[in-house]
Amino acid sequence: MSEIYNIEPFKNDAIEKAAAESSPVLDNGPSTFLTQLLGFWVTFRTMFKKPNTVQYPEVKEPTAPRFHGRHQLNRHPDGLEKCIGCELCAWACPADAIYVEGESNTEEARFSPGERYGKVYQINYLRCVFCGLCIEACPTRALTMTNEYELADDSREKLIYEKQDLLSPIHQGMIMPPHPMAPGADEGSYYRGEVKGVQQ
Amino acid sequence: MGLIVGLEEKLPSGFVLTSVEKLAGYMRKNSLWPATFGLACCAIEMMAAGAGRYDLARFGMEVFRASPRQADLMIVAGRVSNKMAPVLRQIYDQMAAPKWVIAMGACASSGGMFNNYAIVQGVDHVVPVDIYLPGCPPRPEMLMDAILKLHEHIGDAKLGVNREKVIREVEAAALAAVPTHSLPVFGSSA
Numbered sequence: 001m002s003e004i005y006n007i008e009p010f011k012n013d014a015i016e017k018a019a020a021e022s023s024p025v026l027d028n029g030p031s032t033f034l035t036q037l038l039g040f041w042v043t044f045r046t047m048f049k050k051p052n053t054v055q056y057p058e059v060k061e062p063t064a065p066r067f068h069g070r071h072q073l074n075r076h077p078d079g080l081e082k083c084i085g086c087e088l089c090a091w092a093c094p095a096d097a098i099y100v101e102g103e104s105n106t107e108e109a110r111f112s113p114g115e116r117y118g119k120v121y122q123i124n125y126l127r128c129v130f131c132g133l134c135i136e137a138c139p140t141r142a143l144t145m146t147n148e149y150e151l152a153d154d155s156r157e158k159l160i161y162e163k164q165d166l167l168s169p170i171h172q173g174m175i176m177p178p179h180p181m182a183p184g185a186d187e188g189s190y191y192r193g194e195v196k197g198v199q200q
Numbered sequence: 201m202g203l204i205v206g207l208e209e210k211l212p213s214g215f216v217l218t219s220v221e222k223l224a225g226y227m228r229k230n231s232l233w234p235a236t237f238g239l240a241c242c243a244i245e246m247m248a249a250g251a252g253r254y255d256l257a258r259f260g261m262e263v264f265r266a267s268p269r270q271a272d273l274m275i276v277a278g279r280v281s282n283k284m285a286p287v288l289r290q291i292y293d294q295m296a297a298p299k300w301v302i303a304m305g306a307c308a309s310s311g312g313m314f315n316n317y318a319i320v321q322g323v324d325h326v327v328p329v330d331i332y333l334p335g336c337p338p339r340p341e342m343l344m345d346a347i348l349k350l351h352e353h354i355g356d357a358k359l360g361v362n363r364e365k366v367i368r369e370v371e372a373a374a375l376a377a378v379p380t381h382s383l384p385v386f387g388s389s390a
Contacts, residue, residue: 053255063339072243095313096342097307126310126322129336152346154353156310156324159332 016123054133068130070148071123073167075139076190077197078182080165081111082142085118089134089143097127098134108177113195118142121163125151130173140191173197209360213371221359228272228298229354231260232347235291237269239278245376249340273350274327275343276333278308280320284348292327301355302346303329308334342351 054061063069074082085102105118111117134143153159170176175198182195189195208281211217217381238246250256250264263270267293282289303323306312311321320339328355333346358366 020240020260052252053256055257056254056341057348060341096315124310125334126332127306127312128334129306129313131336148343149335149342151335152331152338152342152349154331154349156322156332159309159334 006061008110035045063149064157067145067147067168068132068152069146070151070161071134071166072116072123072146073121073163074144075168075174076113076195077173078195079170079179079198080113080177080181080190082140083118083121084114084140085111085116086139088137088139092133092137093128094131094133097124097129098122099124107180110180113181113185113190118163121165121166123161125159125161126156135199153192160172171197173199206263211354213361213365217360217362219239221357221362222355224359225355225357228238228357229351230260232259232263232273232300232351232354233263233271234261234275235295236264236266236289237274237276239276239280239284240305240307242277242308245337245340246275246304246343249343254340254344256344256347258365259344260345261352269294270295271295272299274299275302275304275335275336275345276308276327276329276375277304279312280323280326281318283326287321287370288323298357300330301327302331302333302343302350304333304343304346305338306334311358312336317386 034053040066061148087100087102090096090098090100099120100118101120102116104115105111105117128146131144135145138144151159173196181190187194206234207220211220224308238244248254250262256262261273268274274295276288283365294296303309307319308323309329310324311319313336315321320326331346331350333342335342338346357363
């Protein structure tokens with residue numbers, strides 16, 4: 001090939017020279033033993049260190065406080081839902097993992113203060129990338145994220161979380177909706193945080 | 201993993217087979233060897249799960265086998281492109297039964313945010329998946345949680361005639377299931 005194309009074969013004089021000078025057997029003299037001793041010293045020293053392993057299923061280390069885990073649909077202090085079914089979370093979602101259907105509140109069945117509430121709320125956790133854009137998009141802080149991360153399951157259906165799986169539990173002072181707004185309160189007073197929990 | 205090679209297939213249903221099932225399940229779940237199938241960023245978390253801090257060796261699965269012949273768990277970690285799908289299937293076919301699959305991360309489970317022509321929309325289009333693990337990428341604890349859930353499945357696995365019975369029941373349930381196009385609309389009762 002080199003004759004045809006007139007290319008000189010690759011040559012590096014420095015490498016050839018070095019190869020000729022060095023002996024075939026690596027002989028570093030007494031330093032070999034010392035370097036080995038030094039290496040074993042690292043191993044020996046590690047035996048006295050505290051193990052780094054987290055014993056996971058028994059010991060669960062808390063995540064970072066703002067870790068992006070499973071979502072939660074929050075409630076007002078009296079138990080009404082914060083979600084108004086505006087679908088901004090679904091619009092913000094880069095993976096199209098959220099499905100929302102809004103519905104109008106009526107005087108007989110009120111789920112949230114104001115006009116609308118989220119009737120259907122689904123998050124497909126197989127699509128969700130936990131980016132938190134839905135949290136940023138939510139105008140009422142209805143949607144936030146928890147630190148819960150143990151979500152694995154054995155079928156696709158089980159990983160589509162419905163509204164009842166995502167809603168926050170009923171805490172002290174809350175009443176399960178549907179129920180009317182606090183007496184004298186309107187939508188605005190709920191958002192300004194003027195409505196407190198129900199005294200029982 | 202044939203515990204008593206072929207014998208469990210011939211045992212009649214009863215306490216002997218149940219004891220063999222329990223023993224086989226215990227041994228199988230505590231000696232899972234994963235095949236390396238890291239495809240994207242999830243593989244980094246999978247490696248972290250194998251390293252000292254999370255230490256998969258505690259569950260008897262420290263060796264990630266490069267040969268599918270020696271592996272019985274495939275952790276599909278990352279997005280599977282259409283071009284990779286036949287390779288994935290071949291690796292799965294080369295694994296010796298019994299074998300299990302974990303779809304790790306959003307991409308392997310459903311395609312995740314890559315809803316496009318290049319990515320397989322979930323590896324269950326190619327191989328049967330036992331555990332779906334959401335997350336992008338899931339942290340090592342999540343992977344270990346998925347593995348522990350798979351351990352429960354493996355521990356309860358049936359053998360021989362009991363297995364055939366379970367398969368028949370699943371088949372009958374699938375035939376009797378309502379097709380998706382005639383399912384009731386979600387949330388209509390709410």
